[in-house]
Amino acid sequence: MAAIPTSLQGRDNVSSMTKWEYATLPLLIHATKQILDQWGDDGWELVTVVPGPNGSSPVAYMKRPKE
Template structure:
C-alpha cells in the first residue's frame, strides 16, 4: 500500500513559479491551492510518496 507524506507552505504570488518548481524538484506534488492570510499569499498543499527502507 502506498503511503504519503504531506506538507503545507505559503506561496507568494510574485515568485509562485520558482517556489512550485523548487518543491517539485524535491518530489512534492501540488494537490491544492487555497487563499492565504493576505491578498498576495496563497497556501499550497503538497504530497509525495514516503520512501520506505
C-alpha cells in the same frame, strides 16, 4: 479452505498502498513558479492551492510518497 476473518481481509492491500507525507507552504505571488518548481524537483506534487488565513497569500498543499 477456511474463510479469512473480516479483520484480516484487505490487509495485504493496506500494506501495499502508497504512504504519503504532506506539507503546506505559503506562496509568494511574484515567485509562485519558482517555489513550485523547486518543491517539484524535490519530489513533491501539488495537490491544491487555497487562499491563506489572512485572505491574501495563497497556501499550497503538497504531497509525496514516503520512502
